[in-house]
Amino acid sequence: MIEVKGLHKSFGKLQVLKGIDDYIAKGEVVVVIGPSGSGKSTYLRCINRMEEATSGQILVDGVDITDKNVEINQIRQKVGMVFQHFNLFPHMTVLENITLAPIQVKKMNPEEAKKVAYTLLDKVGLREKADEYPNKLSGGQKQRIAIARALAMNPEVMLFDEPTSALDPEMVKEVLEVIKDLAKEGMTMMIVTHEMGFAKEVGTRLVFMDEGKILEEGKPKEVFDNPREERTQIFLSKVL
Numbered sequence: 001m002i003e004v005k006g007l008h009k010s011f012g013k014l015q016v017l018k019g020i021d022d023y024i025a026k027g028e029v030v031v032v033i034g035p036s037g038s039g040k041s042t043y044l045r046c047i048n049r050m051e052e053a054t055s056g057q058i059l060v061d062g063v064d065i066t067d068k069n070v071e072i073n074q075i076r077q078k079v080g081m082v083f084q085h086f087n088l089f090p091h092m093t094v095l096e097n098i099t100l101a102p103i104q105v106k107k108m109n110p111e112e113a114k115k116v117a118y119t120l121l122d123k124v125g126l127r128e129k130a131d132e133y134p135n136k137l138s139g140g141q142k143q144r145i146a147i148a149r150a151l152a153m154n155p156e157v158m159l160f161d162e163p164t165s166a167l168d169p170e171m172v173k174e175v176l177e178v179i180k181d182l183a184k185e186g187m188t189m190m191i192v193t194h195e196m197g198f199a200k201e202v203g204t205r206l207v208f209m210d211e212g213k214i215l216e217e218g219k220p221k222e223v224f225d226n227p228r229e230e231r232t233q234i235f236l237s238k239v240l
C-alpha cells in the first residue's frame with residue numbers, strides 16, 4: 001500500500017529524515033514510536049505531502065506522491081490524516097466539517113455527502129452533535145469528529161499523529177476505541193503514539209525511530225520484550 005524508498009527531508013541545514021525505507025502492506029497497523037524530535041511527525045507529513053521530501057520516493061497505492069505532477073487533492077483522497085490538536089474548522093458545524101472535503105474535492109453531491117457524514121457520525125457515536133460547533137465539544141469528541149472527517153474521503157490509508165496526546169486521560173479510551181474498530185475493519189494505518197498498551201494490542205508492527213531513521217522494528221510485543229538496540233532499550237525503559 002505504501003512504499004518508502006530512501007526518504008530524506010531537511011529543513012534548511014537541519015537534516016530531519018536521513019534515509020527511511022519501509023513497506024506498509026494493506027491492512028497493516030504500523031505504530032511509530034521514538035524520542036521527541038526524531039522525525040515521526042515529519043515522516044507522516046511527508047506521506048500526505050504536507051511536507052515535501054528532499055529526496056527519495058513515496059509510493060501510495062502505486063502512485064509516487066513525491067512527483068510534482070501528482071495533484072495534492074489526489075493524495076489527500078487516498079491518505080487521511082488526524083492530528084494531535086484536531087484541527088477542526090471552528091466556524092463550521094460538525095456536519096459541515098465532515099462534508100466540506102467530499103463536496104469540494106470529491107465533487108460529491110451535498111445530500112450524498114450528508115448521508116455519508118451521518119453514517120460516520122454513527123460510527124464514532126456522535127450523531128447528536130451534527131449541528132454543534134467544535135467549541136461545544138470535549139477534546140475526545142473533537143478528535144472523534146476529526147477521525148470521521150478524515151474517513152469521509154474514503155481513504156486507503158489513515159495517518160494518526162499522536163491522536164490522544166492532547167486529551168484529558170478520561171477521554172483517551174473513547175478515541176483509541178474508534179481507532180481499534182478501524183483496525184478490525186482492516187484499515188491500513190500508521191499511528192504515532194505514546195500509548196504503549198494500545199501499540200501492543202492493535203499494532204501489527206512497531207517502528208522505532210531515532211534521529212531520522214528507523215532504528216528497529218518488529219512485532220510490538222517482541223520489540224517491547226526484547227529490544228535489540230541500546231537506544232530502543234533506553235527509550236522503552238522511560239515510557240513502559
Ligand code: ADP
Nearest residue numbers: 011014016034035036037038039040041042043
Ligand atoms: P517528532 O514528531 O518525532 O517529535 P518532528 O518530525 O516534529 O519530530 O521534528 C523533527 C525535527 O525537525 C525537530 O528538530 C523539529 O524542530 C524539526 N522541524 C519539524 N518541522 C519543521 C519545520 N517546518 N521547520 C523547521 N524545522 C522543523
Ligand code: MG
Nearest residue numbers: 040041042161
Ligand atoms: Mg511529533
